[in-house]
Amino acid sequence: MHIRGADYHVAVRGKGRPVLFLHGFTGDHSTWDETLAYLPESMMCIRIDLPGHGKTVMPDDSARFTVEETCKDLCGVLDALSIEQADLVGYSMGGRVALSMACLHPDKVTRLILESASPGLREALARETRRAADEQLAQFIENKGVEAFVEKWEEIPLFQSQKNLPDEIQQQIRAQRIKNRPQGLAQSLRGMGTGKQPSWWERLPKLKTETILFTGEKDKKFCAIAQEMDEQLPNSKKVVIQGSGHAIHVEQPQKFGTMLMEFLLKG
Numbered sequence: 001m002h003i004r005g006a007d008y009h010v011a012v013r014g015k016g017r018p019v020l021f022l023h024g025f026t027g028d029h030s031t032w033d034e035t036l037a038y039l040p041e042s043m044m045c046i047r048i049d050l051p052g053h054g055k056t057v058m059p060d061d062s063a064r065f066t067v068e069e070t071c072k073d074l075c076g077v078l079d080a081l082s083i084e085q086a087d088l089v090g091y092s093m094g095g096r097v098a099l100s101m102a103c104l105h106p107d108k109v110t111r112l113i114l115e116s117a118s119p120g121l122r123e124a125l126a127r128e129t130r131r132a133a134d135e136q137l138a139q140f141i142e143n144k145g146v147e148a149f150v151e152k153w154e155e156i157p158l159f160q161s162q163k164n165l166p167d168e169i170q171q172q173i174r175a176q177r178i179k180n181r182p183q184g185l186a187q188s189l190r191g192m193g194t195g196k197q198p199s200w201w202e203r204l205p206k207l208k209t210e211t212i213l214f215t216g217e218k219d220k221k222f223c224a225i226a227q228e229m230d231e232q233l234p235n236s237k238k239v240v241i242q243g244s245g246h247a248i249h250v251e252q253p254q255k256f257g258t259m260l261m262e263f264l265l266k267g
Contacts, residue, residue: 029048038260
């Protein structure tokens with residue numbers, strides 16, 4: 001789908017109430033395959049490859065990788081599908097994009113389902129420090145390649161609980177990750193990393209969008225973030241999934257898929 005000079009890979013299944021799925025860093029639209037098995041065909045499930053990921057091809061302009069520009073593109077995707085409003089499901093980086101959509105284009109968002117997501121970093125110094133760290137990672141990807149980066153990425157504490165998954169699932173995740181292009185991942189880190197995006201913390205008390213906050217009980221960092229978000233959002237519900245770390249839809253697909261279905265169907 002050609003949107004504002006970019007070629008977005010968009011997969012659509014079913015007809016009915018639209019739900020837009022946004023994957024995490026190093027993921028692509030296929031990360032939601034198992035989740036869709038729990039959702040009825042009466043929902044229009046729209047999965048895209050975000051900038052720098054999968055089969056989406058972006059213009060050679062680093063400014064096009066920001067969260068703000070990505071949200072404009074997502075509005076374009078919805079417009080091209082003749083969709084006025086959609087429920088947004090976002091995981092990690094995709095959750096930050098989904099929340100950004102609700103802040104920047106609230107008329108496009110019906111409900112928010114955020115999985116292990118954050119509103120960004122409050123302090124300018126923290127954002128600057130994170131940008132510097134992301135720049136180092138971006139250069140590592142460009143110099144060493146995606147496979148070397150994925151080996152490094154899999155060892156960060158956030159993903160240690162995924163080592164309990166069956167070997168077959170771990171290999172599938174790795175195979176999907178290393179399909180990404182090095183320049184794409186590097187530009188994604190530079191353009192829409194946590195340190196680059198705006199902080200939405202001050203906007204949360206004014207955000208009226210119905211929101212559900214999923215976190216895994218082993219992911220203490222994001223459980224704490226979700227707790228604070230829940231205290232500030234006027235229309236939110238916090239759900240902690242037992243036995244899961246950061247990537248709930250991968251680590252506990254049945255629990256996540258079932259609860260997501262129940263939430264989406266009740267509206």
